[in-house]
Amino acid sequence: MSLPRIAIDAMGGDEGVRVMIEGAALARRRHDRFKFLLVGDEERIKSALDSHPNMRGASEILHAPETVSGDEKPTQALRRARRTSMGMAIDAVKKGEAGAAVSSGNTGALMAMAKLSLRTMPGIDRPALAALLPTMGDTDLVMLDLGANTECDARNLVQFAIMGAAYSRIATSLPEPTVRLLNIGTEEIKGTESIRDAAEQLRAAQEQLAFSFGGFIEADKLSRGSADVVVTDGFSGNIALKAVEGAARFVTDLLKDAFQSSLRSKIGFLVSRPATELLKHHLDPNNHNGAVFLGLNGVVVKSHGSANAKGVANAVAVTARMLEEDLIERIKADLAESGYGGPVKNSTNTTAGKTPASAEGAGAEGA
Template sequence: MTLPRIAIDAMGGDEGVRVMVEGAALARRSHDRFKFLLVGDEPRIKRALETHPGMSGASEILHCEDVVAGDEKPTQALRRAKTTSMGLAVNAVKAGDAGAAVSAGNTGALMAMSKLALRTMPGIDRPALAALLPTLGDDDVVMLDLGANTECDARNLIQFAVMGAAYSRIVTGREAPRVRLLNIGTEEIKGTDQLQDAAAALRSATGLSLQFDGFIEADKINRGDCDVVVTDGFSGNIALKAIEGAARFVTDLLRNAFTSSVRSKIGFLVSRPATELLKHHLDPNNHNGAVFLGLNGVVVKSHGSANAQGVANAVAVTARLLENSITERIAADLAEVDRTRVGEGAGK
């Protein structure tokens, strides 16, 4: 299968061109059908490509020296959408010059540019930021929204559930992913009016390609008991940062414990296979690639501090979404929502 090429914002992220090009090259070693539009400073990109000769024939360079700063306000970045590497990568999707865009740059600016250029899909009020998180189960869990929308009504949450389920079907292969709403308790009486209204609508829905299993608390997100966790962007971002912080805490705690004495160092050598597996499972680079769902196009956000392997994973996520026509899947599910009149009057 020939994939549409992927536009890479080569200037975004903490290390910029070197890591972005190396990540794209690493992804292509596993999938030689990948083609790229590398957007950024041409001399720097060409130097980076010298160490990855297999990339030259699969890549085109779109020269651009202007970069969106990590602390730049989205409103300021929007004014330079036609001159920055991030803006040009997103506009390449709009123009049909690329099938998707990947950036490790400023999240707020990327969302603003993507929403302005690609617009939201019919039937979607707001796009959502979704990511895959590791679990104790066989599959990762899709969680959204992770920061795009700080306040959401019931209608937004219902749409997030539909989009998250479409994404999960691609990842897990389940025909009806298990969906839950993040709440302060699992009892049906708990939660805000928005959560209660969304839950009632999802419980009564028929014909949707998802299984609504009620509420979930934050400490159960990674247990593997559900496939999609839906929440507003404010709570979702806090939950995500708490999970990432807990993972770093455990890793640092183990490192300190294993280096505290000679006996501990010997114990580390004995248990090293298990600790390496734990490190791999908790490494955010192995789950890198958050997706803006609900747009008329595919845009993936790589973590700003991602290494080459992390960027490669973000590219692989992008390709998977293109292969499985995520936008068309969401559109079909939204048509089913309209048919069953799910959420009629919700959030009003």
């Protein structure tokens, strides 16, 4: 089945064109129905394509004269959006020239450009950044928000829960995922007023929701598989994500040092290598790469800035699945069914020409 083509910001990420094109080529070798709009420096893209003949007939190049730097403020990037590879990739989605956009570039700039160009769905005032995290359970965990909004009220958290559950049903194929709110304890009296209010609203609306609300969850239980979707504000979510990633690297490095500490340890490594390779695969962030901005009128996926070609290919695969399963319409339907869609008072998403309030704080580069 043919899919709408995917706009690739070829200039984003730590290594830029080479890895982005190599990743897209790898994704196409796995699924030959993928087609691409490659946005960036035309000469550099053409040079990179020389190594990937399978991309030539499936790709079109859109030259972009400028690039968004990793440390550029969203407000600065917005002023140049129409001339940058990131802005032009998002604009292609807005114009219908591409079905979705993928970028490994500056997260805050991507968030600001996407929100200003694509706008949020009716009733959604703040999009959320969602990603898949590995667990001990049978499926991955969807977690949001991971840094797009540093402060959230109860309504934001409830909408995140609805959007995250819709994403989870596509990403994990679970018909009724379990959603929990990240908190400092599982008791109903714990947490901020916003978290407690969100929990109360989710319990009251349980019959109208396409998921099961499981109450609160603490950060040390994220990897246990006791929740399918975990909802929090972007400040707490980004800290939790970085802590999980740091713990994974710590375990990997600790095992590496332990196995190299003596001859007996090296022999032990050879015996246990199948198990350690499985662990390495499970903890490799490239195998879970591709964070999705939920709540926009279009699909925009953030690839990790340090992702390798395999990671970029996984981000492309995530993007394709969102298109294939029509994520946008699913979220709209769930919002309407729950009563949380429709107009929002004092929403910032209709203020043309201004930086979205949540964009300046967006910093989920680890997502």
